[in-house]
Amino acid sequence: MKRTIIALALIAAAAMAFGQGTIKIGATWPLADITGKQGSMAAQQAVDEINKAGGVLGRQLELIIIDDELKADKAAAAIEKLVTVDNVDLIIGGMSSGVALGQVPAMKKYGKVVVSTGAASSTVEAALGADADWYFHLHPWDYNQGASYRQGWDEIQVKYSNVKIKKIFLAYEEGAFGKGSFDQTKILFAADGRYIVDGAPFKSAAQGGGDYGSVLEAAKMAKPDLFLWAGWDADALPILEQAKAMKFSPGLFGGAPPGWPVGFGTSRLSENVVFYGMWAPSINEVSPASKKFYDGFVAKYKLEPATYFAPLSYSAVYIVADAIKRAGSTDTAALIKALEATKYESPLGQTITFTPAKIIKHQGVKNQKILQWQKGRQEVIWPFESATAKPVYPFPKWK
């Protein structure tokens, strides 16, 4: 009897020790999408790097990833499972705003620390409310993005006097992303009369569309100085091909997809197309953190990161690891306090700190970058402190 009790006690102690052995980070991403796929790969890369260097507080990190399949119900169920079955210490990840909205009630229920890599729509912020002090949002909100584009184009016109923008035309995909982008552009660019904003919707190739003739005709008639399209990567090359066929050459030709098709930069059509983003491989030249991330990713996966969700997710892991180290535990209150003091030199080419947004208390990145395809490379043209090239202006006439 005595031996049995001792054996059981030993087993229990071993189980407890094993449970304490790893710090569990739960994560959800859409794994069939390039953003979630590469985001999860980069997060695993960060976990492996940290573990190789000895882990955090003498413990190894363990990343538990669940595919949210870009569905709000699956994503909400994933939060439930991560918290109640996997007993994770904190949660990272996310991409789509609609999916994040579905997760908010479960996140609120458990109050675990969340470091979110996705959700640009401010409707998510409204759903979270001001009390969500456990929520740390890395990705900029839509109004942050709009404000930074406005600031960017204003500053570019001051620095490069040959760049003149008055009329902006936004071709936007019919869904929530495109419509939201158009609404924000109107608010942030046209409100004070400095810019004239016009736009028209189109059905994205991602939704079975892909015919841009009528929207490009409307844009051509508007004679914009800056033409932008807000859609998906499937629209990138076909819209340029049709613009070329229609001889539509605005002063600046831009796009705002979350990622680019494979080999976009090798197409001659990509030359001098401007776009918005958070990261590009060219940032390696101005940021050692970016180079470290990039080299590690390529070495591990034999693949180039193709979306900014990769460095963003990589950053999320390093930020939580650093906070756990400073907090000395994974206790929620201590962790929140440590995360609030974050100062992380990220691969995005900027230092991430958390400051208040319109509603939530902890907003990480607040600005996007303006980039341009030049000779097959994604060059940063704004902000100037992380710029890798000067803007090429105007967009050349089609030959």
Place this chain on the structure above:
Amino acid sequence: MANKRNLTIGVLLGVAVLVILAWRPTVLIYGLQAAGLYASIAIPMGLILGIVHIVNLAHGEFMMAASYLTYMICRASGMDPYLALVPVAAVTAVFGFLVYKLTIRRALKAPELNQLILTFGLAILLTQAANLLFTSQTRKLSFDYVSASVDIGELSFGIYNFVFVAVAVAMVVGLRLFLTRTTTGKAALAVGQNPRGAAIVGIDVDRTYAFVFSLASALVGLMGAAFITRSSIFPTVGSPFTMKSFCLIAMAGVGNIPGILASSVLLGISENFLKAFRGTRGWADIVFFVLIITVILGRSIRGKKA
């Protein structure tokens, strides 16, 4: 009386076309181009539905798979998709034959719901296989000829997409000749109209079905190769075209292949007409369903009167 009515409709349509041409010629240009694409994707599905009597819900996914095959061939060899379409069509014909023999054939006598579930399952299988092999990142082959254009005064427009009009017309003419002039085609037509009767007179119904399924798959393969010149490809690129094709066939009436082309023209021009107005640009999908409901309802009322 009927002649007078047809003449009136013809004159009205002619006037409408002339008015559109004078007001916004691009409505007609882009409308016809869209119609060519819709029709050339829908016609192979119409062939299967008309003869094998099965709704292939994996139709768009067959085209997606053919597009990926074309992509791989072109990337590896530097070949143009229009040269690659011959081997691609051959591969998809064999693929179609195998799919028919291994799956479709066994469900022909099953309830229609089971047939739908089977082809829906095939669609999911193909989409997920593409996802695993190629990820969801989009791919596109870019060619200068896709941006070929014509200038008429101030108007510049792309002419490349007229290729799909030519493909659709070639499919309609080719299939009509095949079905009415060749022994195999006549047998296929007979099987489509009355499989039991065709079997009684000695036609091998199963072989005919297999042949038609393979032929339609080859045509889808051909379209998959042409499609990648125009559009980006990704695992779910085909599924919207399955629904659109099915609806066009429903508008035309099962077995009416020239009718698919006519329905596509009506749809393409209507969509682009609405896109020309600022307030109705987002209504293209609505006009699609309005047209389908109107045509099917009209046919049903006419049938009741008859």
